[in-house]
Structures are given as C-alpha cells and as structure tokens.
Amino acid sequence: MPDHDAYRKLTSVTSTMEYDLIKTLLGAEGIPVMYKERGFGGPIRNVYFGNLKTANMEVYVNAEHYDAAKALIDTDFSDLVDREFEDALEGPPEKSLLTDGGEDA
Numbered sequence: 130m131p132d133h134d135a136y137r138k139l140t141s142v143t144s145t146m147e148y149d150l151i152k153t154l155l156g157a158e159g160i161p162v163m164y165k166e167r168g169f170g171g172p173i174r175n176v177y178f179g180n181l182k183t184a185n186m187e188v189y190v191n192a193e194h195y196d197a198a199k200a201l202i203d204t205d206f207s208d209l210v211d212r213e214f215e216d217a218l219e220g221p222p223e224k225s226l227l228t229d230g231g232e233d234a
Contacts, residue, residue, distance in 0.1 A: 136163060136189040139198055148186050154201055160194045 139162075142148045152162045167185040190198040 135192055137192045137195045139188045139190050142186050151188055155198050160190055160198050163189045
C-alpha cells in the first residue's frame with residue numbers, strides 16, 4: 130500500500146481521457162501517477178455515462194517527482210508539433226507504400 134503522505138496533488142482533471150494523457154506522459158518519463166475521484170464516480174459513473182466518462186479526479190505524484198511532473202504538464206508542446214509538421218511537409222519520404230506499388234525494394 131502506498132504511503133499517501135509521500136504524494137503531492139499535481140492537478141485536477143475532468144475526464145478519464147485527460148487523466149490517461151497525463152499518466153502516459155509522466156509514465157514515459159518514469160513518474161508513477163495515482164488519482165483520487167471526488168463525488169459521483171467509478172463504476173457507477175460508467176453505467177450512467179458510458180464512454181463519456183466525465184469525472185472529477187485529483188492527480189497525485191510522489192513528492193520527489195513533483196517538480197519534474199509539474200514542468201512536464203506545464204510544457205507547451207505546440208511549437209514542437211508545428212516544427213515536426215513543417216518538416217514533414219518539406220518533402221515526401223524516399224519510399225512510400227502508395228507511390229512504390231506497395232512493395233519494399
């Protein structure tokens with residue numbers, strides 16, 4: 130059982146999708162994540178709302194990872210995405226399944 134005093138609240142989210150994005154981002158950096166639901170949630174929420182899965186979840190990380198986790202979720206990745214997109218537009222790949230007849234040469 131985790132020591133809850135060793136965890137700090139990182140943020141609150143309003144959907145399981147938002148939580149999954151944060152969990153994946155932080156997990157890729159080796160930062161474990163926990164959550165606590167507030168109010169009407171869990172399995173009952175899924176029965177009533179199905180795939181909508183709105184929630185009121187508090188996201189927690191270990192106190193030693195708090196600063197790194199906060200920096201990651203506060204990072205604006207839009208510039209990186211824009212650069213990657215522009216690089217992709219500069220030219221077609223050398224080989225393409227569409228233009229090479231679908232077979233590797």
